[in-house]
Amino acid sequence: xxxxxxxxxxxxxxxxxxxxxxxxxxxxxxxxxxxxxxxxxxxxxxxxxxxxxxxxxxxxxxxxxxxxxxxxxxxxxxxxxxxxxxxxxxxxxxxxxxxxxxxxxxxxxxxxxxxxxxxxxxxxxxxxxxxxxxxxxxxxxxxxxxxxxxxxxxxxxxxxxxxxxxxxxxxxxxxxxxxxxxxxxxxxxxxxxxxxxxxxxxxxxxxxxxxxxxxxxxxxxxxxxxxxxxxxxxxxxxxxxxxxxxxxxxxxxxxxxxxxxxxxxxxxxxxxxxxxxxxxxxxxxxxxxxxxxxxxxxxxxxxxxxxxxxxxxxxxxxxxxxxxxxxxxxxxxxxxxxxxxxxxxxxxxxxxxxxxxxxxxxxxxxxxxxxxxxxxxxxxxxxxxxxxxxxxxxxxxxxxxxxxxxxxxx
Amino acid sequence: xxxxxxxxxxxxxxxxxxxxxxxxxxxxxxxxxxxxxxxxxxxxxxxxxxxxxxxxxxxxxxxxxxxxxxxxxxxxxxxxxxxxxxxxxxxxxxxxxxxxxxxxxxxxxxxxxxxxxxxxxxxxxxxxxxxxxxxxxxxxxxxxxxxxxxxxxxxxxxxxxxxxxxxxxxxxxxxxxxxxxxxxxxxxxxxxxxxxxxxxxxxxxxxxxxxxxxxxxxxxxxxxxxxxxxxxxxxxxxxxxxxxxxxxxxxxxxxxxxxxxxxxxxxxxxxxxxxxxxxxxxxxxxxxxxxxxxxxxxxxxxxxxxxxxxxxxxxxxxxxxxxxxxxxxxxxxxxxxxxxxxxxxxxxxxxxxxxxxxxxxxxxxxxxxxxxxxxxxxxxxxxxxxxxxxxxxxxxxxxxxxxxxxxxxxxxxxxxxxxxxxxxxxxxxxxxxxxxxxxxxxxxxxxxxxxxxxxxxxxxxxxxxxxxxxxxxxxxxxxxxxxxxxxxxxxxxxxxxxxxxxxxxxxxxxxxxxxxxxxxxxxxxxxxxxxxxxxxxxxxxxxxxxxxxxxxxxxxxxxxxxxx
Numbered sequence: 001x002x003x004x005x006x007x008x009x010x011x012x013x014x015x016x017x018x019x020x021x022x023x024x025x026x027x028x029x030x031x032x033x034x035x036x037x038x039x040x041x042x043x044x045x046x047x048x049x050x051x052x053x054x055x056x057x058x059x060x061x062x063x064x065x066x067x068x069x070x071x072x073x074x075x076x077x078x079x080x081x082x083x084x085x086x087x088x089x090x091x092x093x094x095x096x097x098x099x100x101x102x103x104x105x106x107x108x109x110x111x112x113x114x115x116x117x118x119x120x121x122x123x124x125x126x127x128x129x130x131x132x133x134x135x136x137x138x139x140x141x142x143x144x145x146x147x148x149x150x151x152x153x154x155x156x157x158x159x160x161x162x163x164x165x166x167x168x169x170x171x172x173x174x175x176x177x178x179x180x181x182x183x184x185x186x187x188x189x190x191x192x193x194x195x196x197x198x199x200x201x202x203x204x205x206x207x208x209x210x211x212x213x214x215x216x217x218x219x220x221x222x223x224x225x226x227x228x229x230x231x232x233x234x235x236x237x238x239x240x241x242x243x244x245x246x247x248x249x250x251x252x253x254x255x256x257x258x259x260x261x262x263x264x265x266x267x268x269x270x271x272x273x274x275x276x277x278x279x280x281x282x283x284x285x286x287x288x289x290x291x292x293x294x295x296x297x298x299x300x301x302x303x304x305x306x307x308x309x310x311x312x313x314x315x316x317x318x319x320x321x322x323x324x325x326x327x328x329x330x331x332x333x334x335x336x337x338x339x340x341x342x343x344x345x346x347x348x349x350x351x352x353x354x355x356x357x358x359x360x361x362x363x364x365x366x367x368x369x370x371x372x373x374x375x376x377x378x379x380x381x382x383x384x385x386x387x388x389x390x391x392x393x394x395x396x397x398x399x400x401x402x403x404x405x406x407x408x409x410x
Numbered sequence: 411x412x413x414x415x416x417x418x419x420x421x422x423x424x425x426x427x428x429x430x431x432x433x434x435x436x437x438x439x440x441x442x443x444x445x446x447x448x449x450x451x452x453x454x455x456x457x458x459x460x461x462x463x464x465x466x467x468x469x470x471x472x473x474x475x476x477x478x479x480x481x482x483x484x485x486x487x488x489x490x491x492x493x494x495x496x497x498x499x500x501x502x503x504x505x506x507x508x509x510x511x512x513x514x515x516x517x518x519x520x521x522x523x524x525x526x527x528x529x530x531x532x533x534x535x536x537x538x539x540x541x542x543x544x545x546x547x548x549x550x551x552x553x554x555x556x557x558x559x560x561x562x563x564x565x566x567x568x569x570x571x572x573x574x575x576x577x578x579x580x581x582x583x584x585x586x587x588x589x590x591x592x593x594x595x596x597x598x599x600x601x602x603x604x605x606x607x608x609x610x611x612x613x614x615x616x617x618x619x620x621x622x623x624x625x626x627x628x629x630x631x632x633x634x635x636x637x638x639x640x641x642x643x644x645x646x647x648x649x650x651x652x653x654x655x656x657x658x659x660x661x662x663x664x665x666x667x668x669x670x671x672x673x674x675x676x677x678x679x680x681x682x683x684x685x686x687x688x689x690x691x692x693x694x695x696x697x698x699x700x701x702x703x704x705x706x707x708x709x710x711x712x713x714x715x716x717x718x719x720x721x722x723x724x725x726x727x728x729x730x731x732x733x734x735x736x737x738x739x740x741x742x743x744x745x746x747x748x749x750x751x752x753x754x755x756x757x758x759x760x761x762x763x764x765x766x767x768x769x770x771x772x773x774x775x776x777x778x779x780x781x782x783x784x785x786x787x788x789x790x791x792x793x794x795x796x797x798x799x800x801x802x803x804x805x806x807x808x809x810x811x812x813x814x815x816x817x818x819x820x821x822x823x824x825x826x827x828x829x830x831x832x833x834x835x836x837x838x839x840x841x842x843x844x845x846x847x848x849x850x851x852x853x854x855x856x857x858x859x860x861x862x863x864x865x866x867x868x869x870x871x872x873x874x875x876x877x878x879x880x881x882x883x884x885x886x887x888x889x890x891x892x893x894x895x896x897x898x899x900x901x902x903x904x905x906x907x908x909x910x911x912x913x914x915x916x917x918x919x920x921x922x923x924x925x926x927x928x929x930x931x932x933x934x935x936x937x938x939x940x941x942x943x944x945x946x947x948x949x950x951x952x953x954x955x956x957x958x959x960x961x962x963x964x965x966x967x968x969x970x971x972x973x974x
Contacts, residue, residue: 024535024537024543025539025540030941045539047539048539048543095904116605121675140542140550140553140557141554142550142551142553142554143551143552143554143555143557144554146551158550259630267557269557269559269560270557270558270559271556271560272561272564272565272568273568274601274603274606
């Protein structure tokens with residue numbers, strides 16, 4: 001029967017001491033290596049952990065990810081371990097896509113909904129081995145997952161603190177890992193998982209990432225976190241490796257067109273106001289909804305929506321000029337307000353102001369011309385511009401190398 | 411003097427030694443407000459602000475009612491009754507310029523903490539990530555379920571908050587304003603969506619225990635949340651209707667942080683003091699030291715008040731901030747009232763359920779649960795393990811005695827507010843539930859009161875050894891003291907229980923929810939009225955708005971609701 005593995009929650013600090021309240025934020029298992037490299041000493045908080053905004057300069061870190069390779073600590077990401085004979089039917093009930101298509105050794109992107117077909121979160125399913133999965137997400141979901149285990153023979157545990165993880169992203173990432181001794185890394189296809197002997201433990205590598213480029217994610221037990229970091233930087237030294245903080249990651253993921261919970265949509269389980277949630281169709285995730293599955297959460301509501309039509313479209317905008325359209329209203333050419341920008345950045349690669357925006361349907365068809373109301377200030381003087389913008393279909397940065405196997409060395 | 415006025419007692423001018431007054435020189439005020447609690451002061455201040463000549467009468471020598479702070483031990487300021495603030499409407503704060511009169515509401519940093527017998531505890535912090543981590547320590551599932559719990563509760567808060575600073579519309583009335591009000595309420599309801607409407611009926615009728623069961627699994631987490639469902643109510647955690655009381659405690663905010671609580675700097679009485687200064691600056695007159703003997707009625711209209719000291723004052727408008735029963739059963743001639751009205755007033759549910767122990771401490775107690783944690787003890791502290799223990803505490807009340815294992819809401823305001831006690835010393839406020847209005851059907855004796863105080867101190871001593879040695883002075887208040895000193899009937903802190911049968915257009919009683927009493931010119935502005943208790947100032951403000959409407963004066967009272 002379903003149960004929580006109670007042992008997993010006691011890491012990484014010892015709760016048996018009554019002084020545990022002194023630890024308000026955890027240090028990542030990579031902290032000893034991050035701290036000296038974090039020249040700016042600007043730490044943010046990502047869920048339970050300290051997480052650097054930037055180590056030296058977010059612009060430099062951004063270019064390192066597009067030009068060489070960067071290391072981003074993703075230990076704080078929520079991770080659940082799901083196993084047992086009903087692991088697959090459980091996941092198939094939970095998420096909208098068909099999980100049986102994610103074979104062992106493969107990773108799949110997914111989203112999951114409440115009964116009303118509103119997105120709770122998106123994430124990735126790692127099919128580690130037969131009947132064993134890892135589910136990664138931005139938010140925490142133990143309550144929803146446990147509710148969903150009813151009737152399934154699965155073992156569910158949170159392993160956020162038990163797995164240290166690094167994202168190595170950028171064109172020289174494959175060469176770096178090759179030099180580190182991961183034989184055959186170049187043969188991994190996008191969304192592949194491989195296990196390597198590393199030091200005296202096992203290192204799991206997946207060809208995944210949040211930057212929309214060639215890249216890998218490395219998963220290891222926290223005890224080997226520091227040696228992994230050291231070996232990675234040793235090997236990457238000749239390939240331009242740099243640590244990267246979350247400011248650069250935000251630029252990269254918007255360029256790549258990736259959405260993020262609490263930025264581009266509100267998790268349905270946390271949304272107070274009526275109408276502020278979104279369905280998968282309204283987030284451009286319709287391709288993740290598989291009605292051929294007879295049962296999954298939100299299916300009835302989503303079928304209904306399919307008939308009725310949806311309320312919003314999440315689109316990519318290419319905005320004229322050089323001002324990023326953060327927090328802006330979006331208007332039609334006739335000045336009718338039809339939506340808001342949810343994420344925006346200046347794209348140094350595309351040399352364009354790019355954004356993700358949530359528009360009232362039917363607006364948002366590729367090619368549609370819109371106006372984005374951008375407020376910006378220069379030396380404390382505020383200006384407003386109604387910048388022309390176009391809805392675009394393709395992501396702003398999508399080089400063939402992303403899918404190339406084997407990838408080039410640089 | 412005032413011979414023409416009907417009065418059950420012949421007024422005697424006992425204090426007349428140093429002055430005499432001719433009948434024709436008796437000053438007639440535009441309005442008299444009875445009771446200088448925070449609602450009375452709010453009401454009087456708004457009337458004065460509108461240009462009325464207002465007299466405020468208060469039975470005690472000090473002001474504040476249940477919003478009072480007195481120096482009962484030298485150099486210690488007590489918050490004698492109410493001790494925290496969250497519901498005080500910012501619109502009232504602003505328009506009465508309470509900041510100009512020195513009022514500061516300081517949120518406390520500690521959130522809250524609940525200690526269990528076995529030495530464990532569950533804390534809550536201002537930072538949501540830290541709070542979640544703390545909950546996950548004992549239940550990862552509950553830590554996540556709290557997101558859903560907060561969402562559902564906040565949806566209901568956003569609905570109910572709209573009606574706090576406005577008069578409840580009467581669903582039986584065909585007056586345009588009532589029809590509009592009902593329409594508005596209906597629209598707000600529809601805006602919530604169907605799920606939230608279903609939830610609302612359930613929340614208003616369920617017990618807090620059942621409601622929490624729908625979200626949480628860990629007994630300590632449920633116990634920590636359940637306390638808010640019973641405060642000020644003579645109901646147990648398993649009694650239907652207690653889920654709403656939780657909502658009443660969650661709908662407040664400090665500077666937009668929903669559900670946050672804070673201290674008034676200088677003690678709770680600082681709120682009343684600032685309101686009094688605002689009232690007097692607007693030309694109002696305050697008279698303390700004598701209670702109202704009777705509200706005078708002539709030909710179905712109010713004519714003024716007769717005080718216990720024999721003085722009489724005239725006005726065409728009399729506003730009572732006293733409880734509903736005290737106003738009509740104790741301070742009016744029953745002949746002036748309809749029997750049906752009197753029957754309803756007598757049936758008004760205003761059972762006392764709580765007491766208060768206020769203490770001057772020689773130092774800071776050390777709680778064994780958290781080894782010198784100075785953050786959690788700045789918030790509200792509780793010693794309870796389970797909802798079952800809370801229910802057993804209620805059983806004692808039903809059996810006519812105070813709880814032997816009571817629910818405590820312990821605060822040390824002096825950790826936040828440097829004005830409360832000398833440096834290094836502390837003031838501790840302990841709200842205690844359950845405490846009955848009578849012990850086994852008989853009036854409280856002083857001896858029983860002291861035994862009750864010992865029960866409370868022993869309970870704290872268990873979690874903080876050596877605590878009792880720190881107590882320099884204690885003010886122990888049972889419902890007897892709350893009624894005799896503050897005038898709260900049966901010692902009910904909300905001037906009437908917050909159950910669905912006594913809310914909105916049924917508060918305090920059907921047909922009288924719009925602050926108007928049964929005689930012309932008679933108004934009610936206390937917490938017996940919509941939207942109820944807590945230092946909200948909404949009943950006082952709403953009543954002032956109604957009065958100004960009746961006498962066709964421009965409105966000086968804010969109304970409505972600023973979205974969060």
